[in-house]
Amino acid sequence: MELTATTTIRRPARDVYAFWRRLENLPTFMCHLDEVRVTGERTSHWTASAPFDRTVEWDAEITDEVPEEFVGWRSTGDADVPNAGRVRFAPAPDGVSMEVHVVLVYDIPGGPLGKAVARYFGEEPHQQLDDDLRRLKQVLETGEVVRSDGAPWGKRARKEFPQRPAQPLSAEEVEELAKEARA
Amino acid sequence: MRANTWAGRNRVEVRDVPDPTILNSRDAIVRVTSTAICGSDLHLVDGYVPTMQDGDVMGHEFMGEVVEVGSGVDPSRLRVGDRVVVPFPIACGACAACTAELYSCCENSNPNAGIAEKMFGHPVAGIFGYSHLTGGFAGGQAQYARVPFADVGPLKIESELSDEQVLFLSDILPTGYMGAEMCDIQPGDVVAVWGAGPVGQLAMDSARLLGAAEVIAIDREPYRLRMAEEAGHTVVDFEEVDVRSRLLELTGGRGPDKCIDAVGLEATHGSTPIGAYDRIKQAVRSETDRPHALRQAILSCRSGGVVSVIGVYGGLIDKFPAGAWMNRSITLRTGQCHVQRYMEPLLRLIEQGELDPTRVITHTLPLEQAPYGFEIFKNKREDCEKVVLKP
Numbered sequence: 001m002e003l004t005a006t007t008t009i010r011r012p013a014r015d016v017y018a019f020w021r022r023l024e025n026l027p028t029f030m031c032h033l034d035e036v037r038v039t040g041e042r043t044s045h046w047t048a049s050a051p052f053d054r055t056v057e058w059d060a061e062i063t064d065e066v067p068e069e070f071v072g073w074r075s076t077g078d079a080d081v082p083n084a085g086r087v088r089f090a091p092a093p094d095g096v097s098m099e100v101h102v103v104l105v106y107d108i109p110g111g112p113l114g115k116a117v118a119r120y121f122g123e124e125p126h127q128q129l130d131d132d133l134r135r136l137k138q139v140l141e142t143g144e145v146v147r148s149d150g151a152p153w154g155k156r157a158r159k160e161f162p163q164r165p166a167q168p169l170s171a172e173e174v175e176e177l178a179k180e181a182r183a
Numbered sequence: 184m185r186a187n188t189w190a191g192r193n194r195v196e197v198r199d200v201p202d203p204t205i206l207n208s209r210d211a212i213v214r215v216t217s218t219a220i221c222g223s224d225l226h227l228v229d230g231y232v233p234t235m236q237d238g239d240v241m242g243h244e245f246m247g248e249v250v251e252v253g254s255g256v257d258p259s260r261l262r263v264g265d266r267v268v269v270p271f272p273i274a275c276g277a278c279a280a281c282t283a284e285l286y287s288c289c290e291n292s293n294p295n296a297g298i299a300e301k302m303f304g305h306p307v308a309g310i311f312g313y314s315h316l317t318g319g320f321a322g323g324q325a326q327y328a329r330v331p332f333a334d335v336g337p338l339k340i341e342s343e344l345s346d347e348q349v350l351f352l353s354d355i356l357p358t359g360y361m362g363a364e365m366c367d368i369q370p371g372d373v374v375a376v377w378g379a380g381p382v383g384q385l386a387m388d389s390a391r392l393l394g395a396a397e398v399i400a401i402d403r404e405p406y407r408l409r410m411a412e413e414a415g416h417t418v419v420d421f422e423e424v425d426v427r428s429r430l431l432e433l434t435g436g437r438g439p440d441k442c443i444d445a446v447g448l449e450a451t452h453g454s455t456p457i458g459a460y461d462r463i464k465q466a467v468r469s470e471t472d473r474p475h476a477l478r479q480a481i482l483s484c485r486s487g488g489v490v491s492v493i494g495v496y497g498g499l500i501d502k503f504p505a506g507a508w509m510n511r512s513i514t515l516r517t518g519q520c521h522v523q524r525y526m527e528p529l530l531r532l533i534e535q536g537e538l539d540p541t542r543v544i545t546h547t548l549p550l551e552q553a554p555y556g557f558e559i560f561k562n563k564r565e566d567c568e569k570v571v572l573k574p
Contacts, residue, residue: 008279010277010278010279010282094279097279127297130297130300131296131297134296134297137278137290137291138275138291141275141277141278141290141291142209142275142277142291142332143208143209143255144207144208144255145294146207146275146291146292146293146294146309146331147206147207147294148206148294148295148309148318148319148320148331149203149206149240149319149320149321149329150236150239150294150295150315150318150319150320151294151295151315151318151319152206154294162236162315163236163295163315163319165188165236165237165238165239165240166236166238166239166240166312166315166319166320166321166322167186167188167200167201167238167239167240167321168184168200168201168202168203168204168240168321168329169201169204169206170201171201174204177206
């Protein structure tokens with residue numbers, strides 16, 4: 001399965017590239033990622049949430065890159081869901097913004113895991129990546145992921161609609177949010 | 184705290200809800216001193232804007248005192264104790280739209296951008312108390328409100344003006360003003376305004392201020408027409424006369440140079456069959472909006488004129504007079520108001536006495552009586568033009 005998405009961010013190439021290249025940042029806006037740990041100059045270890053409260057982990061390597069232009073990576077070894085990705089940064093015609101073009105490729109296995117992964121992405125697999133890039137834009141342009149009362153959970157959005165009502169969070173919900181922020 | 188909430192179609196209810204807290208570092212919490220019911224709140228209550236949920240706190244016109252600020256709010260911009268008017272669109276101030284002063288199209292302030300994009304093609308900004316489509320933000324018809332990007336939107340009021348004089352800087356005054364500004368009014372222009380509700384009245388005053396030779400108000404409620412007449416505008420009662428013929432009479436056969444639709448998606452029509460056509464189509468959802476005012480404005484406008492739309496539309500319309508629009512070189516301009524762009528200059532005009540938005544206020548009620556306020560405003564009882572609520 002191949003997913004593509006794009007957004008335009010009003011920040012210089014060096015900032016957008018640097019933020020992405022620091023791979024530990026990816027889980028701040030990418031919904032399915034729990035953690036990316038850098039293990040070497042070009043290698044890293046990724047942890048993602050999978051359906052039914054499972055987590056999947058894999059090692060990845062940067063396959064090619066040109067600073068401020070693009071980064072390509074792929075999973076290595078015996079990944080449960082082999083995957084690869086590429087992000088390309090291109091100056092927007094306005095002269096101040098950068099276009100971010102992302103391609104993710106998942107080699108979805110057969111069997112129950114493959115079915116679960118397919119279900120996880122749902123009928124609109126593009127939506128998730130689109131929302132990831134919206135959050136990347138929010139973080140780079142405004143400093144953080146924007147929260148509302150109806151959608152306070154940031155990238156942990158539970159459901160698009162219905163949501164919790166647009167009224168302030170209860171003390172328990174505020175505590176839950178604080179716990180997630182600390183985690 | 185107490186807050187006025189959406190409780191299903193045609194029902195609002197004042198309930199106990201939790202007090203708001205800071206969720207993002209650039210938030211502020213405002214103790215609301217005055218808030219108002221907007222005509223567009225009626226579209227939510229009437230069920231014409233999708234994605235409302237039981238318990239949503241309503242209200243996007245509010246002002247008050249800052250009681251808490253997040254760690255990311257620059258103290259030179261906003262501090263605890265400041266008295267502020269809050270603009271209804273939530274805007275980050277940093278994206279391309281905000282940089283171009285198109286604040287109601289902010290690219291970052293709507294966490295439900297995915298829903299908005301499905302309906303509108305591209306997302307729109309977050310708006311307080313205005314459905315989940317515009318972010319799911321709790322509104323200001325409450326004792327307290329959380330204001331995101333508090334270092335961008337809120338306007339500090341440092342003079343002795345009353346709440347009533349400045350409250351409408353949150354929405355209806357800038358909205359009316361933008362409606363007139365989009366008309367690109369030239370000396371000698373006749374401007375016709377469909378709808379003599381609060382936004383329409385302020386669009387009329389703005390059109391005169393921007394140099395219109397004559398301003399014509401079109402409505403059918405006697406008290407609304409009287410209000411426009413007392414403010415010096417010419418009135419047309421669409422129950423009594425054929426609007427297009429009357430406008431031709433008033434303009435020597437030319438038609439108004441500029442037309443403003445301050446009605447939007449729930450228009451009523453003098454012609455019963457046409458009104459019934461749209462009501463039925465809207466009821467079965469094969470058309471979401473009833474666009475009489477817009478159709479009539481396009482058909483009435485002089486060739487080469489401008490039709491400026493500030494009444495709210497939410498979905499799809501039927502029988503759009505594309506032929507008149509195209510063949511007669513009519514310019515159609517519109518937008519949810521970019522309030523932040525207008526707040527300071529309009530505050531100056533209020534201070535100088537050039538504009539007096541208080542003239543539309545007919546009712547001031549305690550917040551607890553919000554359901555009653557909605558009822559009289561919706562049904563145009565007690566000559567209700569504009570309700571201010573005091574939490």
